[in-house]
Amino acid sequence: MRWEDISGQERAVSLLRGALAREHVHHAYLLAGPEGVGKELLARTFAQAANCEIEDPAARPCGRCPSCRGIERGNYPDVMVTMPQSELLARGLISRADLEGVPSREIRVDDVRALARRLSFAALRGRRKIALVTPADSLNERAQNTLLKTLEEPPPATTFLLVSANPDALLPTIRSRCARIQLGPVPEAMIAARLVRDGVPELEARERAARAQGSFSRALAAQGEWRELLEAVEGALSAPDEREAMDIADAHGERDAALEVAEAIDAWTRDLLVTQAGGTAELRELAASALDISGRLAPRALLGQAALCAEVIEALHQNGNGRLQLERLLLGTRELRRG
Numbered sequence: 380m381r382w383e384d385i386s387g388q389e390r391a392v393s394l395l396r397g398a399l400a401r402e403h404v405h406h407a408y409l410l411a412g413p414e415g416v417g418k419e420l421l422a423r424t425f426a427q428a429a430n431c432e433i434e435d436p437a438a439r440p441c442g443r444c445p446s447c448r449g450i451e452r453g454n455y456p457d458v459m460v461t462m463p464q465s466e467l468l469a470r471g472l473i474s475r476a477d478l479e480g481v482p483s484r485e486i487r488v489d490d491v492r493a494l495a496r497r498l499s500f501a502a503l504r505g506r507r508k509i510a511l512v513t514p515a516d517s518l519n520e521r522a523q524n525t526l527l528k529t530l531e532e533p534p535p536a537t538t539f540l541l542v543s544a545n546p547d548a549l550l551p552t553i554r555s556r557c558a559r560i561q562l563g564p565v566p567e568a569m570i571a572a573r574l575v576r577d578g579v580p581e582l583e584a585r586e587r588a589a590r591a592q593g594s595f596s597r598a599l600a601a602q603g604e605w606r607e608l609l610e611a612v613e614g615a616l617s618a619p620d621e622r623e624a625m626d627i628a629d630a631h632g633e634r635d636a637a638l639e640v641a642e643a644i645d646a647w648t649r650d651l652l653v654t655q656a657g658g659t660a661e662l663r664e665l666a667a668s669a670l671d672i673s674g675r676l677a678p679r680a681l682l683g684q685a686a687l688c689a690e691v692i693e694a695l696h697q698n699g700n701g702r703l704q705l706e707r708l709l710l711g712t713r714e715l716r717r718g
């Protein structure tokens with residue numbers, strides 16, 4: 380990864396690059412901004428630039444030296460990543476078998492203590508130890524208070540990078556100890572260009588970029604996966620019993636995964652409504668089934684479905700249980716359609 384590869388965040392890039400170039404690096408940064416705009420990418424690129432082995436500081440990170448590659452692979456001793464168990468699990472960094480009980484959605488005080496212990500040693504290989512905490516708003520209050528002590532007396536040659544889409548959830552004392560770097564939504568044109576590079580036809584890329592609300596991850600998640608997912612959802616909605624619906628809720632029980640499913644169903648519901656009213660579906664690859672399905676459904680059932688989507692998405696944003704909320708959405712929609 381190179382600084383130049385980070386699209387749409389020029390201000391944030393120039394702040395962090397400038398800090399390294401002037402050797403005036405703050406001991407803690409709060410990288411704040413919506414989901415999917417490149418906060419973690421920025422953090423990892425900073426970690427590489429701070430530890431890249433090539434001579435010319437202006438060309439760091441090179442992306443090729445052992446340090447850059449180690450950081451990219453996630454096995455570099457001086458870059459320590461702290462995240463909740465649920466996130467480690469979702470990224471395949473641990474397996475269910477490694478856990479006792481339900482994976483925690485919080486970063487807990489023991490996690491922060493373990494980090495502080497590792498930070499108390501000198502850098503093993505690099506010039507600067509990096510402690511990436513993501514998402515920082517998953518630190519529970521005790522963990523934040525413990526982290527605060529480390530932030531107040533930071534170990535030498537260490538930079539904390541706190542990543543958060545919801546920085547207001549952090550204690551003001553934590554926020555005030557960090558230099559805040561705000562990332563904005565990525566311009567639509569840049570998201571579209573990225574999709575085109577990935578082989579999406581230009582018109583479709585523009586449409587998807589328009590729906591992505593400035594989020595790369597949202598735009599990318601929409602590719603292909605939605606079609607499969609929504610076909611499975613429609614199958615479960617028309618199945619004779621509830622088993623398939625329960626399977627979908629189980630498979631996407633993590634809150635973020637549940638939110639993605641609910642958002643996909645929400646977009647799909649809008650398409651069904653638009654198609655029923657004689658318009659054209661935005662999810663073009665599903666337009667034929669939208670026409671077919673909306674033709675068979677009562678407008679009242681679809682409006683009920685849209686209202687249910689909104690309620691479930693809201694509940695998930697309020698920390699609702701992923702599996703239960705998806706069950707509510709899928710079983711509720713089955714009821715409405717049987718109305």
Ligand SMILES: [Zn+2]
Pocket residue numbers: 430431432433440441442443444445446447448
């Ligand atoms: Zn390098």
